[in-house]
Amino acid sequence: MNSPELAQxxxxxxxxxxxxxxxxxxxxxxxxxxxxxxxxxxxxTQTIKxxxxxxxxxxxxxxxxxxxxxxxxGISYAGAMISGILHLLHVEWRKPIIRIAEMxxxxxxxxxxxxxxxxxxxxxxxxxxxxxxxxxxxxxWDVVAILTYLSCSILFLYLALIRDYALLRDNxxxxxxxxxxxxxxxxxxxxxxxxxxxxxxxxxLTIMSALIIPLAVLVHSVLAxxxxxxxRPGWHSTIFxxxxxxAAVFSGTAVLIIAMWFFRKFxxxxxxxxxxxxxxxxxxxxxxxxxxxYFTFSEYLTVWYGSETWELEVVYKLFDFxxxxxxxxxAAFVGVLVPMIFTxxxxxxxxxxxxIGSVVAVICMWIKRYLIIVPTLETPLLxxxxxxxxxxxxxxxxxxxxxxxxxxxxxxxxxxxxIKFMPIIPVADIAEVSEKKEFISEKL
Amino acid sequence: xxxxxxxxxxRRDFLIKGLNIAAGTLLGGGILASCTKEPEPxxxxxxxxxxTADGQLMEVDRGHALxxxxxxxxxxxxxxxxxxxxxVIDLSRCRNARACVNxxxxxxxxxxxxxxxxxxxxxxxxxxxxxxxxxxxxxxxxPPCVNVCPVGASFKREDGVVLIDNMRCIGCKFCMAACPYxxxxxxxxxxxxxxxxxxxxxxGVPQRKGTVGKCDFCPDSxxxxxxxxxxTACPNGVYFFGDKNEDVVTNGQESVRFSELVKDKAAYxxxxxxxxxxxxxxxxxxxxxFPVQEGFEDIPENVKKGYEVxxxxxxxxxx
Numbered sequence: 029m030n031s032p033e034l035a036q037x038x039x040x041x042x043x044x045x046x047x048x049x050x051x052x053x054x055x056x057x058x059x060x061x062x063x064x065x066x067x068x069x070x071x072x073t074q075t076i077k078x079x080x081x082x083x084x085x086x087x088x089x090x091x092x093x094x095x096x097x098x099x100x101x102g103i104s105y106a107g108a109m110i111s112g113i114l115h116l117l118h119v120e121w122r123k124p125i126i127r128i129a130e131m132x133x134x135x136x137x138x139x140x141x142x143x144x145x146x147x148x149x150x151x152x153x154x155x156x157x158x159x160x161x162x163x164x165x166x167x168x169w170d171v172v173a174i175l176t177y178l179s180c181s182i183l184f185l186y187l188a189l190i191r192d193y194a195l196l197r198d199n200x201x202x203x204x205x206x207x208x209x210x211x212x213x214x215x216x217x218x219x220x221x222x223x224x225x226x227x228x229x230x231x232x233l234t235i236m237s238a239l240i241i242p243l244a245v246l247v248h249s250v251l252a253x254x255x256x257x258x259x260r261p262g263w264h265s266t267i268f269x270x271x272x273x274x275a276a277v278f279s280g281t282a283v284l285i286i287a288m289w290f291f292r293k294f295x296x297x298x299x300x301x302x303x304x305x306x307x308x309x310x311x312x313x314x315x316x317x318x319x320x321x322y323f324t325f326s327e328y329l330t331v332w333y334g335s336e337t338w339e340l341e342v343v344y345k346l347f348d349f350x351x352x353x354x355x356x357x358x359a360a361f362v363g364v365l366v367p368m369i370f371t372x373x374x375x376x377x378x379x380x381x382x383x384i385g386s387v388v389a390v391i392c393m394w395i396k397r398y399l400i401i402v403p404t405l406e407t408p409l410l411x412x413x414x415x416x417x418x419x420x421x422x423x424x425x426x427x428x429x430x431x432x433x434x435x436x437x438x439x440x441x442x443x444x445x446x447i448k449f450m451p452i453i454p455v456a457d458i459a460e461v462s463e464k465k466e467f468i469s470e471k472l
Numbered sequence: 473x474x475x476x477x478x479x480x481x482x483r484r485d486f487l488i489k490g491l492n493i494a495a496g497t498l499l500g501g502g503i504l505a506s507c508t509k510e511p512e513p514x515x516x517x518x519x520x521x522x523x524t525a526d527g528q529l530m531e532v533d534r535g536h537a538l539x540x541x542x543x544x545x546x547x548x549x550x551x552x553x554x555x556x557x558x559x560v561i562d563l564s565r566c567r568n569a570r571a572c573v574n575x576x577x578x579x580x581x582x583x584x585x586x587x588x589x590x591x592x593x594x595x596x597x598x599x600x601x602x603x604x605x606x607x608x609x610x611x612x613x614x615p616p617c618v619n620v621c622p623v624g625a626s627f628k629r630e631d632g633v634v635l636i637d638n639m640r641c642i643g644c645k646f647c648m649a650a651c652p653y654x655x656x657x658x659x660x661x662x663x664x665x666x667x668x669x670x671x672x673x674x675x676g677v678p679q680r681k682g683t684v685g686k687c688d689f690c691p692d693s694x695x696x697x698x699x700x701x702x703x704t705a706c707p708n709g710v711y712f713f714g715d716k717n718e719d720v721v722t723n724g725q726e727s728v729r730f731s732e733l734v735k736d737k738a739a740y741x742x743x744x745x746x747x748x749x750x751x752x753x754x755x756x757x758x759x760x761x762f763p764v765q766e767g768f769e770d771i772p773e774n775v776k777k778g779y780e781v782x783x784x785x786x787x788x789x790x791x
Contacts, residue, residue: 078661078681086586086657089645149643149658149682153623156642160623167622167646258650259616259746332789348787408654409743410607414590414778 032198032221035459039192040201042453046295047202053294057444060437067434070427071146079149081427086415088405088422093147095397096432098272100140100439101174101251102393105280106287107133107181108244110312112237121308123457124300127450128287130185132280135442137178139435146431166254173247180243184236186215190229191456194219211449248276255400261338262331262404271323278316279393282367282386285309287443289383291452300453303379310371310382317371317389321364324396328360338409345403352403355395363392543695545637548673551629556751557689558632559608560712560721560733563757566591566604567708568767570775573606575705576687580676581665584774586657588687589702593767593779602764603757606710608702609634609655609687610742610750617647617656626684627673632716632751633691635673638683647684652746656686689713699724708761716751 074081084091107130114122145151161168193216196204204212219225252272255263265271285306292301328346331339345351370376370385402422412420573589582588588608595602611634618626618634625641628634648656659679667678674692679685690700694713703711704724714721714730721730733739739753768776 078659080661085660086648087654089648089658147644149645149684150641153640153642156623156625156640160625160640162622162624165620165622165646167620167644171622254646257620259652260649344787344789347789350787405649409652410590410654411592411594412781413592414587414775415781416585417777417781419585420781 031459032195034462035195035456036199036201038459038462039195039199039451039455042297042300042451042455042458043202045297046447046452050294053444057441060441060444063437064434064441067431067437070430070434074146074427075151081425083423083425083428085419085422087408087412087419088402090147090401090405091422092398092424092428092432093143094401095394096435097140097143097147098251098397098400099279099394100136100143100435101247102272102276102279102397103283103390104133104136104140104177104181105244105248105276106284107131107184108177108240108280109277110281110284110309111184112241112244115233115237116241120461121305123461124297124302124453125284125288125305125309126188127185127452127454128291129284130181130188131443131446131450132283132287133181134178134185135439135446137174137181138442139439141174141178143431143435166250166257169250170247170254173243173250177240177243177247180236180240184233184240187229187233187236188454189215189450190217190219191221192451192454193217194221195456196451208449244276245273248273255404260404261336261407261409262342262400265327265331267323267327271327274316274320274323275393275396278313278320279390281309281313281316282389282393285313285383285386286390289379292379295447295452297453300458306379306382307377310377310385313382313386313389314368314371317364317368321360321368324360324364338407342403342407345407346399352399356399359392359396359399363389363396543672543674548635549627549629549637551631551633551691552695553630554717555631556716557611557691557694558714558716558721558730559611559689559752560714560730560739560755561606561752562710562712562723562737562755563603563605564755564760565708565710565762566606566757567762568593568604568771569707570771571705571707572702572711575701579690579701580685581663581667581678582685583664586659586679586685588655588657588685591767593764603760604764604767605754606702607653607655607742608752609689610653610748610752611689613749613751614747616650616652616748620646620650622646629691631691633689634686635688635691636676636684636686637673638676638680638685639671641680641683643682643684645684652743652748656684658684 082091082093106128107126111122111126111129111133114126145154148154157168157171161171163169193212196202196212197209197216219229249269249272252268256265256268258264288301288305288309291297328343332343332347346356347353367385367389370381406420406422568591570591573587573591576582576589577584577587580588590607592605592607593602594605611632613628613632615626615628615634618628621627622644623640623642625637626634626647627637643658645658648654648658659681662681663679669675669677671678671680672692674688674695676685676688690698693700699713699722700711703713703722706723709723709725712721712723712728712730712733714727716730719730720727721733722728733755734753737755739755741750741753768779
């Protein structure tokens with residue numbers, strides 16, 4: 029069988045697995061949409077009344093908006109690091125999962141910065157960043173880094189999609205509406221699988237994957253520097269940038285595993301996303317969990333042993349059960365050890381346990397980001413005096429929680445929409461792999 | 473050659489489209505810029521005679537003349553050349569009378585809980601005795617808040633004053649996180665008191681929802697030779713304000729040489745080790761005029777509550 033026919037067959041086979049909308053899918057979509065609407069209502073409330081409706085006050089000036097921002101930028105590492113590195117290393121088994129990873133990247137890099145916009149007091153003056161921008165400010169670094177990262181990750185996703193769009197354009201079996209066919213034709217960009225086109229496309233993908241790795245590292249480093257550049261206890265640390273990067277890859281990998289589980293289950297991709305994928309990515313998760321645990325240990329041991337007054341106060345807040353102790357132990361021990369046990373011990377290791385480990389990791393990483401931001405802001409260098417008592421402690425309000433839920437709902441909703449326009453499995457690549465296999469087996 | 477002919481118009485098309493897009497971008501930028509620009513004062517049609525600096529008599533529009541009395545936004549950002557404003561706070565005289573706080577609130581139309589001056593009850597260690605410490609903005613010479621501002625809404629002037637342009641502030645609150653002294657307050661909602669004055673960073677009035685405010689050293693007052701309100705309001709002469717270059721500071725009743733005062737009384741700057749180089753000096757609380765307890769006597773109940781916020785008693789994790 030020659031390759032275009034095989035690829036077309038594969039395409040039809042993959043798309044027909046999940047193309048029919050299910051009742052559950054529709055209900056979920058409507059649910060996510062309602063959550064998003066509610067979040068928009070919360071945002072309008074905040075815009076009209078001011079940020080008084082949030083839990084943020086003069087000491088804790090950043091709340092869970094910032095936590096969500098770091099969290100979403102963190103999980104964007106799935107595509108950048110996993111897909112980028114595996115591409116550069118020419119790992120063949122990566123192919124069924126890279127599309128999911130790259131989608132996670134694009135979607136989370138779109139959603140993450142929205143939380144920073146929501147956190148700003150005067151969103152109407154956002155253009156001042158461009159008209160009056162000062163490059164001395166880490167926020168400007170962040171704007172530049174994230175915009176570059178976003179455009180590069182969209183390009184990376186698109187380049188990998190071109191061959192699939194070409195297949196969709198040429199397909200005669202699937203029912204494709206006129207509008208969609210036009211859309212596919214434009215996006216396929218005259219690709220007809222000429223050897224030269226293929227060569228160029230591969231080269232472009234290699235360049236992009238080499239580019240996206242340092243970019244991703246830079247984005248999260250800049251994010252860490254926003255905190256690291258201030259002279260505040262708990263933030264002013266030289267390892268903050270690598271610590272954030274490792275935490276981001278860790279959470280990104282965990283989200284990738286969860287997404288793989290969902291697609292396998294609800295989009296019936298059991299034959300493509302195999303147990304071995306979970307085990308391989310699980311091993312990566314294991315290494316990252318260990319690395320992240322090491323960074324956490326190193327950071328807090330140094331600060332605690334050094335016993336500087338203010339640093340110590342933050343550390344005690346994290347260690348003491350009357351303050352953030354329970355959350356800290358959950359994030360620092362459970363969040364590291366549970367994923368390690370589930371991915372590390374062979375007799376415990378299967379698709380479901382690895383996914384549970386990843387869920388624990390993702391939740392704990394969110395909590396950890398909270399513990400990085402809030403306790404430090406609750407520990408000013410001057411006494412907490414001559415203030416309104418309610419300013420001393422931060423509790424997120426319903427507006428903040430609603431917007432957080434809105435972010436997660438939009439994340440899932442974007443996935444459902446994206447899948448309508450791009451095959452979840454890179455069919456052209458997969459067909460190539462199976463063709464090679466057939467060729468080998470024929471020879472044998 | 474029909475194919476080639478077809479190619480050319482498309483290229484021209486592309487060029488025209490590109491130019492259109494570029495023009496559109498420029499236009500959009502222009503509109504944006506005009507939105508951010510402050511409106512020019514309108515001419516009133518009435519002419520008045522003014523004397524220029526080189527002794528010539530000129531006739532100008534009244535509207536424009538008024539504009540020239542108030543400093544332009546460029547002058548506000550530059551400050552008064554050759555000056556270096558400093559403040560010395562004598563801790564031995566403070567008894568938390570809160571006249572400075574109230575005067576400042578009144579002058580800047582601040583709502584309660586948004587004070588620009590805070591008075592702390594400090595105790596450096598368990599064995600030393602407590603004392604009252606008023607804290608305005610320190611107007612640091614190496615201000616972390618100015619460094620991190622993404623739009624230059626916080627700026628440092630030549631005369632040492634750090635100000636906020638709340639017409640430019642985007643409300644990212646990075647400056648609040650960066651200030652190690654927590655000197656900045658945020659307008660979480662629209663200020664309840666409406667002030668009709670035109671905003672100037674020098675007066676800090678009116679406050680705006682979603683922007684940052686802080687003590688501004690009252691540069692509009694000292695431009696006219698008037699001391700800041702906190703200095704004149706203090707019944708005990710705690711605050712000394714003046715010019716470091718002129719080497720004079722005054723609390724309204726007595727004027728002293730700045731260099732001698734800080735040397736004789738062993739002045740210090742709060743948390744010198746942070747490297748922010750504040751322009752506010754403290755005279756140590758020795759030979760205090762009032763017992764500390766007096767500070768609690770005649771303050772309202774809600775203010776008293778502000779001193780009951782305790783840092784959490786945390787367990788000590790030791791070897």
